[in-house]
Amino acid sequence: MVLKHKLFWSVLVASLISIMAFVAPKQVKAAEQQPTYTIGTDVTFAPFEFANAKNKYVGIDIDLMKAIAKKENFKVVIKPVGFNAAVQAVEADQMDAVIAGMSITPERKKVLAMSDPYYKSGVVMAVKKDSNIKSLKDLKGKRIAVKTGTSSADYANSIKKKYGFSVVTFDDSNNVYQDVTTGNSVACFEDQPVMQYGIATGLKLKIVTKPALSGYYGIAVAKKSKAALLPKINAGIKALKADGTYDKIVAKYLGNGTIASQKKKNAATQDSDHSFIGLLKSNWGTLMGGLGETLILTIVAIITATIIGILIGLLGVVPNKFAQGTATTFIYIFRGLPLLVLALFIYTGIPSLTGTKIPAFVAGIITLTLNEGAYTAAFVKGGIGAVNVGQMEAARSLGLPWGKAMRRVILPQGIKIMIPSFINQFIITLKDTSILSVIGLLELTQTGKIIIARNMEGFKIWTMVALIYLIIITVLTWLSNWVQKKINA
Amino acid sequence: MTTTRVEMKDVHKQYGSNDVIKGVDLQVQDNEVVVLIGPSGAGKSTVLRMMNGLETTTSGEIIIDGQDIAHAGVNIDKVRKNIGMVFQHFNLFPNMSVLDNITLAPVELGMQSKADAETTGRELLETVGLSEKADAKPASLSGGQKQRVAIARALAMQPDIMLFDEPTSALDPEMVGDVLEVMRKLAKGGMTMVIVTHEMGFAREVADRVVFFGDGKILEQGTPEQIFDHPQHERLQSFLSKVMNA
Secondary structure (H helix, E strand, C coil): CCCCCCCCCCCCCCCHHHHHHHHHHHHHCCCCCCEEEEEEEEECCCCCEEEEECCCCCCCHHHHHHHHHHHHHCEEEEECCCHHHHHHHHHHCCCCEEECCCCCCCCHHHHHHCCCCCCCEEEHHHEEECCCCCHHHHHHEEEEECCCCHHHHHHHHHHHHHHHHEEECCCCHHHHHHHHHHCCCCEEEEEEHHHHHHHHCCCCEEEEEEEEEEEEEEECCCHHHHHHHHHHHHHHHHHHHHHHHHHHHHHHHHHHCHHHHHHHHHHHHHCCCCCHHHHHHHHHHHHHHCCCCCCHHHHHHHHHHHHHHHHHHHHHHCCHHHHHHHHHHHHHHHHHHHHHHHHHHHHHHHHHHHHCCCCCCHHHHHHHHHHHHHHHHHHHHHHCCCCHHHHHHHHHHHCCHHHHHHHHHHHHHHHHHHHHHHHHHHHHHHHHHHHHHCCCCHEEEEHHHHHHHCCCCCCHHHHHHHHHHHHHHHHHHHHHHHHHHHHCC | CCCEEEEEEEEEEEEEEEEEEEEEEEEEEEECCCEEEEECCCCCHHHHHHHCCCCCCCCCEECCCCCEECCCCHHHHHHHHCCEEEECCCCCCCCHHHHHHHHHHHHHCCCCHHHHHHHHHHHHHCCCCCHHHHCCCHHHCCCCHHHHHHHHHHHHHCCCCEECCCCCCCHHHHHHHHHHHHHHHHCCCCCCEEEEEECCHHHHHHCCEEEEEEEEEEEEEEEEHHHCCCCCHHHHHHHHHHHHCC
């Protein structure tokens, strides 16, 4: 993988980092003589790092890092936090190193200390099994798919004029492959070992070109750890290559380079049963973990968004121009912004401005609070407005001040009007948590992505994820209706 | 000696360029019952609602118990505590029982303890003939019952002035009598009342003074005899002939 440093992602999964910052010193204390280093890695980059059927992280990078540590007599804590997050953490001296199929580029060398190369990779082209496209020349007038920000994407863009094809980009590798298997694109470009792994796992694709644009993967080390750690890593790589351990590790995941042998190797890390039930069984724990996160996000967001929504909604009916203007502006902005944009803006934009990192969970909650809160405010305002004006007149005529009239007379009636909207909003909030996968929160949707990155079973896994959402939404709806009945009784 | 409870001086109101109230001067004395009559859109309800600040004015003075309430900075809540208001559509609070409707304001405003307010509330319900409805929800009452509760609710604040905005207009004819009976009792008891109504018979019976509105102005006022038996203004004459023959 050669995901490039992107300005857009210039600030990272700070929650994990703050946890890391919290955990790391303890571990240093725990290790007596051996120093302990925290190593970041990606979440979905098979066969270099991926969650196996038991949801433990394995892969060439993971095994190699452990072997280096053993050889050089230090301890490692490996944190799969996502590629961008890991790179950012290392840049910020929050982690000691990142091993994540990172290409050694002049650009990266400027900001990070890169180790000696440990793996040679290159970009290959893959097509559908029954495709008659054999070389780049056959691509004229056709469309090919690549993953955003990778060296494959760079490669495709650099030659698209020459060969006369167009390029479509996806954020997720699995979507790239799906675009080819469905026939929307005729081919995709991908790092060779990654493509090989995917095919061995069951993708109905074949590789038709030799690796191009060869590059080397290296381990990036943080400035603070450069003096202590970098020499050890380089020495470790050298020693492991010399004694054959390195080849063993690579062969463990890639076989002898043929797809047939890789298939065999895959069996060790893969879900053994690829039937729907088999996949459901083997991924049950992981999916439930994701569901747990989704539910926590939903519950917290429902509470905060409801509080904010009611406050802003009330502000919108206070007989004061400034208060009403504030409410209208709040609703206008946060109802107007797409949730995805808002999430990215809060998570990556705000820290760039303030210099303070926001944990992903907090960023997610803020995002949902503002967006769902704006919708809630709009219907709270509307619900209050729907109460007959005579009610306010009667209450005020008795000498009740506005606030008391609102609290005792108008709100109790308005809330009844709003209840169906609240239920609707709760369901929307649950669904909207899926968008937070974009900032790396390990909720249900992100969990699905990670599982698919390992087993390439997009259709089956998304079906499971969809069913889980439907079940939870059914329960939520049922619960809400029950509460509504209780209130109206 | 009589005190002036309400005094309106050259009151105007405009909606944009549209003149709704065109210079109204009106006084209401203590213990006086004043009935405002006139065709729809003449401005009687607007003038009535100005007396407790539900309607704003464009110019002029509205002096209630010596205080001009048409000025900014007046504590209108305090003024309203002394003015009861009864609406055409009752405006009972549907989320509370009948008794809670009555006790809400005295308790919320710290005038009475909950227990005292409930005692007073039950007495008031007895006065309006609805003791058995204390715990009922407004939705279960007939229109006439609702309006009597609304009157009891206004009276719970022990106001010196009561305003009635077409209190029987939304009622079925057979319900009107009970409401008028309650109002009659109030008038006899010396309550200062300003009533907008189309019940001419009732106006003649209880009014000390009848005020005829037309086109945002007071066109004629006087005792019921003067107004009903010897109308002077041509508009009043035609109005009365229409209402009486209806």
